[in-house]
Amino acid sequence: MADPLSLAGSAVGIISLGIQVCNGLLVYADAIRGRSQDLSDHLDQVQPLLALFKSLELTATRLETLNPENAKILRDNMSQTEGKLKSLQVLLDDVGISPSATTDIKGKMKETFRVVVYPIKKSKLKGARQTVQALLSSLTATIQTVGLDLEISQNHILNEAHKTVAVIKSNSIEMKAEMATSYNKVADVEGRLISVQQDLCGFSKKADGELGFISADTKEGLENTRAILGLMNNLSLQLKQTSSNASGTSQSHITV
Structure with a gap:
């Protein structure tokens, strides 16, 4: 059994060819x-055909991942259009327009010159119109067939989106709870810091008071010490004076 993804990949290749041919x-x-307005009118259904190919381009990409079975169905439908697209490509090759024809001004001038030199016969244009109409009808049916499954796919995507939103909401609630817990922890730490700050402030005031008392006591002690030293100094002088007087009296008695 062939890989459904490779089948869808082949369908994407045919769709890409269809877009290029329509552009040409x-x-x-x-x-x-x-x-020749009459000749131009033969290709009046190319624009809606291009729109269908672009729509299928988006569909094929979704089917690759969402529904491999439908990827095979799409491949089967697209394989029926491949031959018609190649016949239109040959028609464009006859006038020198490549399937990837550019749409800018310079490119259009170049392609217009080729068309003038190599015009397509009216009979071929009629055949091209019939081919375009057949492709338009086939692709419309394909869009309708795959479109039913796209609704299922879209519901699947919608359900997945709802699940994602639910997960996001759940994560959001958890984050809010964690943030609230963190906020409470920060508030608790902040309260403790304020308490420590107040304790330090009280200790500082108490220490200043005690240092004041210590300073006053030390000053009083120094003054007392100085007073004692003064008394001791006076006492020493008195003792010296007394000793000197006693010595003089003794010498006086010896001389007599």
């Missing part, structure tokens, strides 16, 4: 519109 046909239609 639009370039050709613009080039001949001024010279």
